[in-house]
Amino acid sequence: MTRVITYGTFDLFHEGHYRLLQRAKALGDYLIVGVTTEAYDKARGKLNVVDSLSTRMENVKKSGFADEIIIEEAAGQKFNDIKKYHIDIFTVGSDWVGSFDYLSDYCKVVYLERTKNISSTMLREKNSRIQRIGIIGTGRIAGRFIPEAKLVSGISTQGVYNPHAESAARFAEKWEINGYTDLEEFYEAIDAVYIASPHETHYGYIKSALEHGKHVLCEKPMVLKRAEAKEAFAYAREHGLVLFEGIKTAFCPGFSKLLGIACSGTIGSIRNVEACFTKLERPESRELTDRVYGGSFIELGSYVMLPILKLLGKEYEDIRFDTIKGENGLDIFTKVSMKYPAGIATATCGLGVKSEGRLLIAGTKGYIVAEAPWWKTAYFEVHYENPGEVEKHSEIFLGDGLRYEISDFLSTINGINSSEFKLTRGESVALAGMMEEFMRGREEDNCGWVSR
Numbered sequence: 001m002t003r004v005i006t007y008g009t010f011d012l013f014h015e016g017h018y019r020l021l022q023r024a025k026a027l028g029d030y031l032i033v034g035v036t037t038e039a040y041d042k043a044r045g046k047l048n049v050v051d052s053l054s055t056r057m058e059n060v061k062k063s064g065f066a067d068e069i070i071i072e073e074a075a076g077q078k079f080n081d082i083k084k085y086h087i088d089i090f091t092v093g094s095d096w097v098g099s100f101d102y103l104s105d106y107c108k109v110v111y112l113e114r115t116k117n118i119s120s121t122m123l124r125e126k127n128s129r130i131q132r133i134g135i136i137g138t139g140r141i142a143g144r145f146i147p148e149a150k151l152v153s154g155i156s157t158q159g160v161y162n163p164h165a166e167s168a169a170r171f172a173e174k175w176e177i178n179g180y181t182d183l184e185e186f187y188e189a190i191d192a193v194y195i196a197s198p199h200e201t202h203y204g205y206i207k208s209a210l211e212h213g214k215h216v217l218c219e220k221p222m223v224l225k226r227a228e229a230k231e232a233f234a235y236a237r238e239h240g241l242v243l244f245e246g247i248k249t250a251f252c253p254g255f256s257k258l259l260g261i262a263c264s265g266t267i268g269s270i271r272n273v274e275a276c277f278t279k280l281e282r283p284e285s286r287e288l289t290d291r292v293y294g295g296s297f298i299e300l301g302s303y304v305m306l307p308i309l310k311l312l313g314k315e316y317e318d319i320r321f322d323t324i325k326g327e328n329g330l331d332i333f334t335k336v337s338m339k340y341p342a343g344i345a346t347a348t349c350g351l352g353v354k355s356e357g358r359l360l361i362a363g364t365k366g367y368i369v370a371e372a373p374w375w376k377t378a379y380f381e382v383h384y385e386n387p388g389e390v391e392k393h394s395e396i397f398l399g400d401g402l403r404y405e406i407s408d409f410l411s412t413i414n415g416i417n418s419s420e421f422k423l424t425r426g427e428s429v430a431l432a433g434m435m436e437e438f439m440r441g442r443e444e445d446n447c448g449w450v451s452r
């Protein structure tokens with residue numbers, strides 16, 4: 001009996017898939033088909049897959065050619081599968097010619113002619129109109145957005161807006177997009193905006209973009225007042241628009257995996273979360289000189305508060321801010337201590353004091369630790385009472401990591417699958433509330449203060 005194996009995503013099952021499976025089956029007597037998991041596809045940069053794993057497996061089954069369907073969840077699995085399932089022939093489409101020659105030491109490798117003029121990518125683009133996105137702001141982060149957005153199919157960066165003509169023109173020329181200084185003209189040309197302007201301008205731009213019927217992805221901190229966040233989300237919801245706060249950690253595959261494991265009960269009930277992120281900035285940087293919107297907490301607070309809100313919730317009983325201020329009164333280091341009915345948390349961030357950046361989640365049965373840069377989660381460990389028992393988890397974090405939030409923003413706009421749960425409206429509102437409390441306390445006191 002000749003045993004054949006093939007792999008694929010098989011998204012939006014099409015004729016190309018059918019013909020590939022038909023010919024794969026004809027190569028032998030028994031066909032095994034490996035279907036990729038969502039996490040594996042994301043990790044290898046295949047974003048925006050529409051069908052769920054179960055639908056894709058069901059469609060492969062319906063083709064009638066597969067004798068067995070398995071799940072492909074990691075790079076390097078193919079080699080093991082070939083051994084495990086006693087495979088004689090490995091086959092894939094001709095778009096992969098050469099990529100799997102290394103397997104020919106273990107079985108025969110056959111590349112089948114790919115069916116012309118059809119692919120899942122084509123179907124995804126046909127089914128959902130390309131979303132034209134415009135960027136507001138021309139700073140560093142705006143420049144990072146463009147190459148990341150290019151990796152997400154179904155989105156095209158149309159232009160950039162900056163009221164200063166020279167900045168708009170310079171940025172537009174560099175990235176070969178259109179530059180706008182007239183907001184109305186800019187909105188006419190786009191379907192969605194990415195707001196990467198200075199913090200204090202976010203609220204005004206969010207409002208005007210939503211009022212022009214545009215979906216909004218806004219850099220963190222989205223707004224600095226609870227009421228503003230609430231109002232913006234309510235308006236977006238009422239008008240069927242998507243509004244996302246862009247905290248990249250919330251959308252990256254590694255952080256989702258970490259949360260999943262933390263909440264699975266493996267470390268018991270979560271009782272303590274400690275998150276620290278420090279990044280030394282030059283004293284003359286905007287972050288350390290903008291007397292109102294600069295400082296450690298406003299700059300980095302969204303990252304360190306995120307795991308706390310996700311794991312312990314928004315209903316804290318007590319919050320205390322302790323800060324070390326620089327000469328100009330801005331916090332160069334801030335420690336937030338929170339009390340929950342059944343747990344405690346500390347969030348630490350600094351632009352002028354360096355510390356060990358770490359995320360630590362302690363539970364009644366064990367703890368999870370992720371070292372810096374845990375905010376680009378790629379690796380973490382689960383520890384138990386027995387120091388010899390350690391589970392190590394890694395996940396790919398590609399490039400600047402903005403591709404994950406862009407891809408989730410797009411699939412939510414297209415109504416394919418909502419990723420809102422990764423950073424809920426309530427969590428964004430709570431974050432805005434904390435920024436507000438922090439700013440109010442900063443006005444009133446010198447170093448430590450307690451809110452609520």
Ligand code: CTP
Pocket residue numbers: 007008009010011016017019020091092093094095096112113114115116117118119120121122
């Ligand atoms: N395939 C094929 N002919 C096509 C499309 C796919 O023979 N027109 C083959 C691929 O070569 C692969 C299998 O079908 O062996 C599964 O491919 P998959 O990557 O799931 O499909 P694509 O349509 O190529 O998906 P995408 O556009 O997302 O890359």
